[in-house]
Amino acid sequence: MGLTGARPGVTGDSTSLPAPRSDTRVPPSSPQIEDRGVDPTPSTDRPTHCAPPMPAHTDVLEQRLLADPRLLREIANAVGGPFHVLFPERVSGNITAFQSVFTESGVDGFVYFGKKANKAACVARACAHSGAGIDVASTGELVAALGQGVRGEDLMVTGPAKSDELLWLAARHRSLIAIDALDELDRLAALELPVRVLLRVLPEASTSRFGLDPMELEQAIQAIAAPITLSGFSFHLSGYDAVARAEQAAALVGHCRRARANGHPAETISIGGGFGVDYLDAATWAQFQNTVEDSWFHTNPPGDYYPYHFPVAGAAMLAAILAHNGLAALLRDNGIRLAIEPGRALLDRAGSSVFRVQGVKTRTVQGNPYDILTVDGTSLSLSEQWFDSEYLPDPVLWPQSPGHRTPTCVGATTCLESDLLSRRRIPLPRRARTGDLLVYPNTAGYQMDSNESPFHELPLPPKVVLRAGADRPRWSLDSTAR
Known part of the structure; x- marks a missing residue:
């Protein structure tokens, strides 16, 4: 599946540019395509050698x-x-939509923007203004988030085999660190700094290279001691299945209970990102899927597509996750905060x-x-x-x-x-x-x-x-x- 992927400081809104040239001509040896003014062809009709129109939803x-x-x-x-x-105002609105779902569900929740989805400073600043955190996976991303006013304790540090520099900087800023391997715990312990961690769980039957398998998970729980605090657990799933996320979240509640029995606070679980985005209306997407032809493409057609129509997208998908099998009540009853890490969905x-x-x-x-x-x-x-x-x-x-x-x-x-x-x-x-x-x-x-x-x-x-x-x-x- 497709993924979802220096100028001088110029500011203004009144500079003019000459109108585009209108005298462009097709070379005489090329077949002519006339520009006749108003298109006489009905909107439902189109040349057979091109794709149907696919206009996007816009802000x-x-x-x-x-x-x-x-x-x-x-x-x-x-x-x-x-x-x-x-x-950026749209980013703020998308953040608010997710936060509203948490409020309406009575769930203690927190939104971390997946920064890899966009590097713009204005997006990180919108997170700071809207009370959202940022999910970072490098020292560059961490420093950029801090530079736009996001507090260190509102950062979640993810990614595999984190560098010593990233672990040290994250610990100094009291960020929440998602542990992906046992050696990260050893390197954190060597810093002798107070630090909060989540243990990233490898979902059952997953072939992912990320996360801790059951044996590693048990070793990590037993090894964690002050000044490291086990704040909870996390997971990431490929695809956009709300039910799978809800059921994996419920399994992590069980992990939190067992960790609490060993003296750990374990009050947070993160379900990662993967919140779908609705780019096109249902009819447009269905028409494309049902009738796509090789003749629509200049070269070989693609092998796969993002699901450009998503009927339960963004914040609505979070609501569906919380509603499945009473997950919201399970979180409330166990005093657990739910963290999410949307990227694309906050940029819709x-x-x-x-x-x-x-x-x-x-x-x-x-x-x-x-x-x-x-x-x-x-x-x-x-x-x-x-x-x-x-x-x-x-x-x-x-x-x-x-x-x-x-x-x-x-x-x-x-x-x-x-x-x-x-x-x-x-x-x-x-x-x-x-x-x-x-x-x-x-x-x-x-x-x-x-x-x-x-x-x-x-x-x-x-x-x-x-x-x-x-x-x-x-x-x-x-x-x-x-």
């Missing part, structure tokens, strides 16, 4: 950005290349990726013309493309105007044949022109950070922070881009 602030006649162009002019836009509709069209050429498949765009970035900025998959939500062609529906795939500005942002032929509402912008929606979760690389010595796309204003949105560069 209100993104809708305002796309509707503004100048703002995107102003940002593109100031940045001078591809960029990512982030909406919290950002987009913007590319400028640098070139347009036309090709044919079985006599049918379609366009291949070249944009000023790479597919490393859409991490899904690098996992034998495809990022399915359609990009928005900006500026938005009437036109003739045009099957279009999107290539990157590199010399790699496989470097395509969209292999499938998307039915853009009009022909793209050099200078137009393509806005890929809902990319904040993993897409814009997981595989970024300055390949060809191209600069990494900077992150732009967009906030609501009284009259129009206001933007600035994220501190990671300065």
Whole structure:
């Protein structure tokens, strides 16, 4: 399954950019795709050699950005290349939704943002402002979280074979450390510092390389002594099964009871992340799944896809977990705090990726013309493309105007044949022109950070922070881009 993946400090909202060129022509030797103004084709009809439309759910602030006649162009002019836009207010709203589920369920719960999903400073700052912690797995992530105001005791340190530096820094800041191997306990003990730990449990029948098996778990419980405190247990599951998470959480309550019998407080369990995100409506996703054809793709179609429609997503999935077999009551009755570590779900509709069209050429498949765009970035900025998959939500062609529906795939500005942002032929509402912008929606979760690389010595796309204003949105560069 696909995963879910330096600019000067420029700030402003009034810089102008000349309008995009409208005189781009298809070379005479290329098959022509006419741009006739209003598309006469009914919305239910489309060329057979392209995919159906797959518009994404979007945040209100993104809708305002796309509707503004100048703002995107102003940002593109100031940045001078591809960029990512982030909406931290949406992050705060997603955090609040999870926190509300805990409150409504009467469960003592705490949200840790899985920082690997996005490096932006504005996201970590939103966590600090919203009373959320951060799940970190490196000294860099830990320092970045502290730098945005998240307190050390609100950090959870995860990951395998943690470095001595990370363990020392985490202990100094009183962070909660998820122990993945017995030697980590030995190295923590050698520090002689007070430290709180969770023991990461290897789920039964799991082939994961992470976590402690039953024998290691028992050894760890027996070995833990002051100044190390056993605060509880954790686990991580692949996939997005709410029932499996609820049942594994109930098993960890049993671990807490047994640890308490040995004198440990064991008051916390963490169920990790894996909270689904709903990118597309049910009908769109069903149509794609039921009718997908090789003929929709410029090159070989992907082998697998993220579940882009998720009927019980995000905070609603947490509510389903707590409701299964009375888990909420079990946690309350045993005085146990439930920790969660969502990444993608806290970034749902919290950002987009913007590319400028640098070139347009036309090709044919079985006599049918379609366009291949070249944009000023790479597919490393859409991490899904690098996992034998495809990022399915359609990009928005900006500026938005009437036109003739045009099957279009999107290539990157590199010399790699496989470097395509969209292999499938998307039915853009009009022909793209050099200078137009393509806005890929809902990319904040993993897409814009997981595989970024300055390949060809191209600069990494900077992150732009967009906030609501009284009259129009206001933007600035994220501190990671300065």
